[in-house]
Amino acid sequence: MAAGGSNLPREELLEMYRRMVLIRRIEEQLARDCAAGKLPGPVHLYIGEEAVAVGVCRHLSERDWITSTHRGHGHFLAKGGDPARMMAEIYGRADGICGGFGGSMHVADFSKGIIGANGIVGGGIALATGAALAAQLDGDGRIAVAFFGDGAANQGVLMEALNVASLWKLPLILVCENNGFSEFSPTATVTSGSIAERARPFGVPFREIDGNDVIAVWQAADVAVRRAREGRGPSLIEARTYRTRGHVEYEVTFITEPYRDEAEVDAWRARDPIDRFARRLREEDPGVADELAAIDAAVEETVRAAVRFAESSPEPDPASARGHMFATAP
């Protein structure tokens, strides 16, 4: 089985499927939790964009670095973060991956190379550039990937990073997830021209790809990752995708006028990255259906376990609220 003529091994394909479904189901759970008023803070869901995180992160080991965004659950899980501890974090519990100090916008696990979600749009770009510098100095083939949105691509720090990464040939991959919106502004109203092309004047290779096609993502990432690992410098990938849910859960409570057509959402739902991939896998190998079903079932159980873990975790101790400000206390 080699979906789309990709020559990818079967287990790799199934693992990509599993990770995408895991992200989807965890976030569907979060959507329900949010509607039920169970989440203390805001959540920005990645539903519809799973193929990007998964297609890229499958090339990364735990020793590679990623930086992420306010829409960071997908990156966290794709890079191997623990769903139960992420769930507990978003619930604001002591066993959360950040002890309840960070929440949805700050899920991070440095032991897995996840520098973390980021509440500052564009904030991860400089961090990833720094991590790429560290990786280059380490000289052991590690790389850094910055995920960021089309909105973030309008922050000047992107140009600054392209310039430095190009000059220093840093092992950096800039992955722009163009989901068509900066919050409630359609991309075209706030983004002039092509994002991918912004790499050109710096001599940084770039590609615009279908971000709802996990194989296409995997392939583009493959090229960029090789390049970075071999010391040939940075790349930029612009993945066209769509968020089928709102910018932030529960936005209808304060954004009273629609900012996009339901027809547009439906059109993108029809291109859902998980459905499409599953269809393709089944088309190429009808026998895979059982395996997919088994994965679905296992993921459901993972999600239930994550919820149980999170719910049974205690609230953090208020006496600890000052937290770990400094490593070396005065």
Place this chain on the structure above:
Amino acid sequence: MAAGGSNLPREELLEMYRRMVLIRRIEEQLARDCAAGKLPGPVHLYIGEEAVAVGVCRHLSERDWITSTHRGHGHFLAKGGDPARMMAEIYGRADGICGGFGGSMHVADFSKGIIGANGIVGGGIALATGAALAAQLDGDGRIAVAFFGDGAANQGVLMEALNVASLWKLPLILVCENNGFSEFSPTATVTSGSIAERARPFGVPFREIDGNDVIAVWQAADVAVRRAREGRGPSLIEARTYRTRGHVEYEVTFITEPYRDEAEVDAWRARDPIDRFARRLREEDPGVADELAAIDAAVEETVRAAVRFAESSPEPDPASARGHMFATAP
């Protein structure tokens, strides 16, 4: 007389010559003053780059806006700022254009559309974008020009300005003075690829020109200014030039190792924009020599008068040091 087949009227050519010479002589005076310890603060001289400011500003009226840089005397004078009051400012005197509050890095005259020099590298870019927005709203054909260096072109705000100016079709001209250095770093060591090309992904027209050829500058600016005035949006001009003096006067006292070849400096001196232009004028019309000599003499007198004015101006009143912080005092 139409130097370089430019079809420029004679008086325009002579005025360009006069302004370039004025900038040169004023700054040579400042160089002597600095060496003599007469200047309280640092000065960054524009010597060698005069063609850029003059070629652009000849298209601007006092109602157009410019923003400038730490190397701002040339822009101030080219845009019609008063040499004597600039001199007094740099001397730190009460009759300085900013009352002695600003100094060399902040010479400004809003009545002449000079938003001013700027001590923050890249700082003028956003200001000019805002002025262009105001001009667009005014709707009377005014425009804004941001002068900035090749070093400043690496500040992300350039990309942000290109994006917004393109989206909103702002009457903005971005003029990059590429003089080969960011302070003591040669451009190639800190600037990847082409600066001019950075406009391309935003759909902003751009040109790279010989910044030591005042006619070439005039012509490129002509196109960009028309475009802006007609509401067709921004342009970027990259003018290749060179500063034949140091980054900052007296740098030899703290930069102990040479950061460029004397041969390189000499090569650029041979391409001096004023000499070249004068030569060309004389070649095309030998009769012009007397007029040039008369301009030279008049400029010398302007410089002497500026020095007299500045020297005879009192120091600011220390009791006024809190200055004009607020327009509406509490």
Place this chain on the structure above:
Amino acid sequence: MARKRMIQAMNEALLEEMERDPSIVLFGEDVKASLFGDTKGLWKRFGADRVRDTPICEALISGMAVGAAAAGRRVICHMMFGNFVYTGMDAIANQAAKLRYMTNGQIKLPITYLAVSGGGRSAAAQHSDAIHPVLANLGGVKVVMPGSPADAKGLLKSAIRDDDPVFFLQAAGRGGEPGEVPEDEYLIPLGRAAIRRPGRDLSLVAIGAMVRPALKAAEALSGEGIEVEVVDPRTVVPLDLETIFASVRRTGRLVVVDEARDTCSVASHLAALVAERAFDALLAPIRRVTVPDCCIPYAPVLERAILPNVEAIERAVRETLAWRRPA
């Protein structure tokens, strides 16, 4: 008078002022959709020329505000969350706060920067900073922090008409708080504190969102016979020192409540001013109820432990009143 929410009052102020002064231009990220509701309807009313959605690029927009103001416009620039002010800090600190001074008063810079500031909603560290101390230290920007819907409206109108850069900081997540707002047009001048509740025993200065818990604490303490005078500075730059000093001179005791990190907070600064200029009136140490020098955490239980609240205010008041000079 009509009962209105804070954000409605702000929306009215923006509407009225933009109606009144056609030179006003307003821009920022998603001001059309209006996350907080303050800019709702403005795009429809005033059109795409005067009300502009910008890309996400705080460094540019904060500086564009300066350029447009220098070029003659009255500008309203929405920075959204206080933390994003850091992203646009260069133009605020190096240009907006300095351009008039450096050029010897050649220009006015009539800019109102809008932002929400402070915590309390589990938005975590990068969306919860109270940024007024940082802004106040810049010297060149005024800082307005309304404590009620009525103040929000009157202060915002004054801020917009002011010829200097003004930061108007609405307490994050508290746009829904209701209050009585006058029907007719009114302005509240910058630099004029309000005594929210008179009292003889102690002066309780509370800034912005802290006015509410301060009033609650005062109410509760009153039940015990402790009469606290609640002073709301309304603007931290300029500061109405006269009103504050006069209050301290009457009561002899001061507690300042400020939703800022303690170090270099406005609470610290007020305490310092009083310890200098009303020292002889002081009968007890000056207490500050502030945020400890850490980030704002996500989990509600942690956040509650960090932010000033009614109990902490009551405790500070009680302890200040109980204080006796050691023998």
Place this chain on the structure above:
Amino acid sequence: MARKRMIQAMNEALLEEMERDPSIVLFGEDVKASLFGDTKGLWKRFGADRVRDTPICEALISGMAVGAAAAGRRVICHMMFGNFVYTGMDAIANQAAKLRYMTNGQIKLPITYLAVSGGGRSAAAQHSDAIHPVLANLGGVKVVMPGSPADAKGLLKSAIRDDDPVFFLQAAGRGGEPGEVPEDEYLIPLGRAAIRRPGRDLSLVAIGAMVRPALKAAEALSGEGIEVEVVDPRTVVPLDLETIFASVRRTGRLVVVDEARDTCSVASHLAALVAERAFDALLAPIRRVTVPDCCIPYAPVLERAILPNVEAIERAVRETLAWRRPA
């Protein structure tokens, strides 16, 4: 001991620490040419991998420091002038100061940010801000302000070895000031104040570059029989409150000298702390000698009128000593 200039002492510290710890990477604008001299020779010694000239892009480099530190490097990031810290403020305030806290202490961020800070050289408003109050209010960065070459060396070495983001602020234009520097290796811990001169009559706390004029003032006053105790906090985050409180408890009087704008200055904060926690020891109002809330002007005569100096310090001391409780 050997006589050395401040900047030489810093250069030695950088050299020794980079020699000692190969994980250190240093970058910034023109660190190879070295405007101030602090990074001179490092590029030659340690090579282009570990010592990197960056383009002008403070937003990126301040954030790269965080990323590289999170990824295991010890980082020295040169921000050049204090005012350019505003340009790179986002990553400092939103990332460096918060990333460890937000992630529950998962990482260390061993970053030393270098910058010069303050005025006095006619560099005008955009090159003369004293930025330590803004940094101190962030909560998550330590702030070191050496008052002598010996301190500069010992503190810088400690800053580099520290596992947290530390701002090391050298007083602008005073890199040439000489002092005795020990020959052997030594460290000066962060958070430990020094009593520069003992005295019984008044505690004079002077920060960073203000230590020198404070000592001069103390010297002059001593001639009149006024014995001032000069305390140099050396680091403003963390602050050595014990030493300061103990001094005030001995003398009963406090003047703080801080080359910062007054509002929300460290001087204000120190005054507030003392007015809270050593109130009973106070015999007089606490005076601050600071910069008024304006920009730093260009003309020397204007700049001198704005910055704290020996006379202003003497005056504040005299007035504090002369103060009598009104009848």
